[in-house]
Amino acid sequence: MSVIALHPQGKSATAEGTTRNRVSQPSPEPGHSAAPAFSFRGIIKRFGDKTVLDGIDLDVAQGQFVAVIGKSGCGKSTLLRLLAGLDRPTGGSLVIANGKAEGQRSRIMFQEPRLLPWATIGRNVEVGLAGIVKGQGAREQSLAILNEIGLADRAGEWPSVLSGGQRQRVALARALVAHPFILALDEPLGALDTLTRIEMQQLLERIWQQQKFTAVLVTHDVTEAVALADRVVVIDNGRISLDLPIPLERPRRHGAPELARLEGVILDQLFRRR
Numbered sequence: 585m586s587v588i589a590l591h592p593q594g595k596s597a598t599a600e601g602t603t604r605n606r607v608s609q610p611s612p613e614p615g616h617s618a619a620p621a622f623s624f625r626g627i628i629k630r631f632g633d634k635t636v637l638d639g640i641d642l643d644v645a646q647g648q649f650v651a652v653i654g655k656s657g658c659g660k661s662t663l664l665r666l667l668a669g670l671d672r673p674t675g676g677s678l679v680i681a682n683g684k685a686e687g688q689r690s691r692i693m694f695q696e697p698r699l700l701p702w703a704t705i706g707r708n709v710e711v712g713l714a715g716i717v718k719g720q721g722a723r724e725q726s727l728a729i730l731n732e733i734g735l736a737d738r739a740g741e742w743p744s745v746l747s748g749g750q751r752q753r754v755a756l757a758r759a760l761v762a763h764p765f766i767l768a769l770d771e772p773l774g775a776l777d778t779l780t781r782i783e784m785q786q787l788l789e790r791i792w793q794q795q796k797f798t799a800v801l802v803t804h805d806v807t808e809a810v811a812l813a814d815r816v817v818v819i820d821n822g823r824i825s826l827d828l829p830i831p832l833e834r835p836r837r838h839g840a841p842e843l844a845r846l847e848g849v850i851l852d853q854l855f856r857r858r
């Protein structure tokens with residue numbers, strides 16, 4: 585197992601950051617490896633004078649599906665950007681453990697598909713293999729993942745002819761074509777209509793179960809978090825205020841009473857209801 589440590593800018597992790605906000609970790613679901621896919625240790629992130637993350641400790645087991653919830657501006661995307669290596673923490677450390685090459689460690693998917701308009705759908709997916717596989721191998725892998733998401737027959741077409749949901753499926757294929765160890769999802773279904781959103785949730789769950797990557801989903805949608813995740817983490821005031829296991833069998837049925845009860849627990853925390 586290779587281990588990389590992303591060291592923070594400036595000062596190293598403070599004792600304060602590593603002892604505060606310690607949250608007991610739920611066990612991973614049966615079948616998941618107990619070894620952490622990544623560990624945040626006393627993560628602090630400041631922008632100028634503003635402290636956005638204020639000592640986050642979080643271990644996520646390999647293969648676990650974690651949803652991150654919190655009010656607007658609480659630092660969810662910031663946390664995801666740190667995980668994806670797009671930004672550096674001000675303090676603390678992030679350790680990612682895996683045996684894969686650096687380019688395959690993590691991928692991030694955003695609310696907008698961010699496809700290249702001048703490239704075919706197949707080529708857009710191949711972008712996810714840049715620096716890893718090229719030529720015929722890349723074309724074959726691109727087609728294989730497009731087949732998984734039901735768009736193999738559209739590989740030669742342009743992104744402009746796709747619906748919003750189809751474009752997000754292509755973005756998902758691009759994120760997964762290199763079989764990343766960690767998939768970071770920043771509100772990827774937020775712009776979709778309800779039915780397309782539920783279809784995408786089901787697709788995401790199916791591919792996560794097949795590929796066994798570790799998924800970290802930022803969402804505003806408590807129902808979506810409880811439907812998809814093994815565990816829901818709530819961020820408030822720069823810290824983890826709730827770390828809730830969702831020990832429910834899959835597939836989960838929207839509207840089931842136990843899902844509604846867990847949604848209530850999360851909403852109580854978000855709105856500080858007793």
Ligand SMILES: Nc1ncnc2c1ncn2[C@@H]1O[C@H](COP(=O)(O)OP(=O)(O)OP(=O)(O)O)[C@@H](O)[C@H]1O
Nearest residue numbers: 631632636654655656657658659660661662663804
């Ligand atoms: N590059 C940056 N420079 C300065 N401030 C930033 C930067 N990135 C984020 N912030 C600030 O950090 C805070 C957290 O932003 P972030 O995008 O992580 O929140 P969020 O929880 O994802 O919000 P939302 O749910 O609205 O997307 C915000 O106050 C934001 O303005």
